[in-house]
Amino acid sequence: MDTAKKEFIKKQFLVGVGAIIFVLPYNLLITPMHLYSGNFTGIAQILRTLLVDYAHVALPRGFDITGIILFLINIPLLTLAFLKLGKFFFVKTVITTALISLFFSLIPVPAEPIISDPLTACLIGGVVAGFGAGMILREGSSGGGLDILGMYFAQKRPNFSVGKVVVIVAIFVFTTCLFLYDFEVVVYSAIFTFTSSFALDRFHYQTVKVSAFIVTSNPEVANVITQDLSRGGTEWTGQGVYSHTKMHVYMTVLSKYEVNKLRRKVHALDPHSFIAFQTVSAIEGYFQPHL
Known part of the structure; x- marks a missing residue:
């Protein structure tokens, strides 16, 4: 096996570890507390809530459909990545998105979060999720969603700020949460989102x-x-x-x-x-x- 293949396998292994670390706080902390993330994962969580709590779609106990929904809503963005951002970036993004979706489905969701205090859970969960996302990005891969949109708009408009897309998606997610739940859910969801974003910036150097x-x-x-x-x-x-x-x-x-x-x-x-x-x-x- 040549050096390039060994390096690719090594990177994909680390991406897989990062994907597991990224998903763990969602399934063990955030989902049992009915909290949301202000990104594309949050959109998938909202769609899951509408299907399970309002459309009453029956799912196996402990199974979370968020990963499947996340992969489906990423399909148009993956097409954009293939057409505009290059085939190699597309392949890495498909692999990572599939791994994240798989781990969302395989890691069981407990009836109660493993940490009962919401603030503590949001802070710890945010740091862990940010670390996992940072690992993925540092190995040159992407989990889709905002990464693809940010790369695309940054190429189309050199002075474009990726933060604008983040803010727009976060506003959509948290506004929807206001209709589904109370204000406290929005506050804790925002704390989790801010903490994970802050941790991501510390563990991944793209913004520096x-x-x-x-x-x-x-x-x-x-x-x-x-x-x-x-x-x-x-x-x-x-x-x-x-x-x-x-x-x-x-x-x-x-x-x-x-x-x-x-x-x-x-x-x-x-x-x-x-x-x-x-x-x-x-x-x-x-x-x-x-x-």
Whole structure:
């Protein structure tokens, strides 16, 4: 088995672990408390509630249909991913979405949550769900839903904020919850959503932008930036202060989760290269978000 296949299998294994971690707090904490997440999973939860509590669809005890509904509402988005975001991204997203749907169906939902206090359950559940989602994203995969919409709109409109889609979906979910349940459910659902989003940002570095300054004697470093990372950059010709050797100086901006890849490939080309990283507080102009 070649290195590429081994790396793919390793990544898919970690994606599977992330999918389990992501689903566990939903089935063990959030669903038994009748709480919701302000994302596409929340939409699937609402549809499940309408089917089970209002349409009285009979389901086996402990079985949650949320995963099946989530996969079905992701089908139009998966089509969008196939047409607009590339076949490799599509394949990884289908695998991850199928795993999440499978674990939603296999992990039994207890009659009572394993943590009885709602606030504690929302905080712990949010951290665990965010960690699981972060694992999936850090391995270059996607659970569908907002990830696909965010990538698509970011490509169509460079200055588009993915947060706008998140806010719109969250408003829809929580407004619907007001009609189905009381205000307390909305409050705890919002706490869970905020905590999971905060944890996701901590465990996944896509939202953190980093500028990199590279000083090297190997001009092939430019290919690492443009081809391996699909980033733009600026090049200068410099000279060593002591050695007076001609050097190539590159500046680029990338997401924090791409830093290790850049460092590894640059040092493979030039073990004596010098790289300086700095966190960027804001960017003006076009910056392509990579998943």
